[in-house]
Amino acid sequence: MFLTDEAITERYATVLRSLSEIAEAYYFQGSIDEARKIWQCAQTLLIDQEVQSEQRVKFLLRYGQFLIQYYFLTNHDEDLMHSVVQQAQQGAQNLQDEEALAMAYYLTGQTLYYHNLLGAESDYSRARDYFEQASALGKKIGDFYHLSEFLFYAGLTYDREKPLEEAKNYYQQALALAEQYGNKWATSEAMRHLTDHTEGEQRLYYALHSLKIREEMCFKRGLPPALLLVSDIYIEQGDLIRGLEYCQRAEQLAGEMGLQTYLLHALITHGDIASRQGQIVEAREHFARAAELAQELKMAYLLTIVNEKLAQLANEQ
Numbered sequence: 001m002f003l004t005d006e007a008i009t010e011r012y013a014t015v016l017r018s019l020s021e022i023a024e025a026y027y028f029q030g031s032i033d034e035a036r037k038i039w040q041c042a043q044t045l046l047i048d049q050e051v052q053s054e055q056r057v058k059f060l061l062r063y064g065q066f067l068i069q070y071y072f073l074t075n076h077d078e079d080l081m082h083s084v085v086q087q088a089q090q091g092a093q094n095l096q097d098e099e100a101l102a103m104a105y106y107l108t109g110q111t112l113y114y115h116n117l118l119g120a121e122s123d124y125s126r127a128r129d130y131f132e133q134a135s136a137l138g139k140k141i142g143d144f145y146h147l148s149e150f151l152f153y154a155g156l157t158y159d160r161e162k163p164l165e166e167a168k169n170y171y172q173q174a175l176a177l178a179e180q181y182g183n184k185w186a187t188s189e190a191m192r193h194l195t196d197h198t199e200g201e202q203r204l205y206y207a208l209h210s211l212k213i214r215e216e217m218c219f220k221r222g223l224p225p226a227l228l229l230v231s232d233i234y235i236e237q238g239d240l241i242r243g244l245e246y247c248q249r250a251e252q253l254a255g256e257m258g259l260q261t262y263l264l265h266a267l268i269t270h271g272d273i274a275s276r277q278g279q280i281v282e283a284r285e286h287f288a289r290a291a292e293l294a295q296e297l298k299m300a301y302l303l304t305i306v307n308e309k310l311a312q313l314a315n316e317q
Helices: 005-028 033-047 053-074 077-097 097-118 125-141 144-161 164-181 186-195 201-214 220-236 240-257 262-278 282-298 302-316
Strands: none
Touching: 005 033, 005 053, 005 144, 005 201, 033 053, 033 077, 033 201, 053 077, 053 262, 077 097, 097 144, 097 220, 097 302, 125 144, 144 164, 164 186, 186 201, 186 220, 201 220, 220 240, 220 262, 240 262, 262 282, 282 302
16 A cells, blocks of 8 residues: 555654654764764755655754754864755745744854854854844743753853853853753753853852763763863862863763864863973873864864963973
8 A cells, every 4th residue: 555645744754853863862972973974864855845844944953953063063064054054044934933933043143153163253243143033032932941042052152252241141041941941951051151150169069060960961972071161170279180080081081972172172171280280291292182183173262272382381391
């Protein structure tokens, strides 16, 4: 017995949803290259006319979210990222789907934010405009779960431009909503970034709790930056032994998952610890490896930081 047109459409929706879920699971586990292959495989189905516009937009939004993080982690596929997000936004506008459009604005803001971040640019106003549009729609339709994410990213744009109170206010709003509506990812991120706006034990509490939430979520991909944040705080407190412990865990996990961006951050932190311990040769080795990796990944802002650290070591000798 042959399938009806309606049944074929349903099968396509099921396949796209299933492949998206598999790809997202790979991403959470830190297998980003495997996730990318699944997304690419699923994308080929979009050309078939049996795929409804609503399903196409839903898929593009989820794929766009992955591509944004892939771009951030690897500095690759920027053109593809922009293309997929633009298609999602256009599709949401054509459908007049406010929920999808809010997500599309949110993703567009992220593409601009990460482009600026990786390119060491300083004007985040365009990205902020999109996050504010997403926030306005989120409030209008009552999507408070995702509103916590929109507000969090708006806060990030202020943080990059250094108006500290504005950033802190956005993070606090995001945290309150995230906790109320059960958005664990946004809770973890808001806590993580509130560490820049708190001191002492409160700062350490936010960092450790953010890490704990990621562990409970089995968000392996998100563990290295959380571990490095805890490491940084212990280093600032003068506890180099604990700082090194968390740094080495982050370095090991980043290496296992092939997450070069976090490996780069871990090398920088490891170099800082060695420098504070008076191990100048070891510090220089870590910073030199970090400089090579930053150059390979074309991460200008991190390369600048590493070169400054190498210059400082040279002046101290």
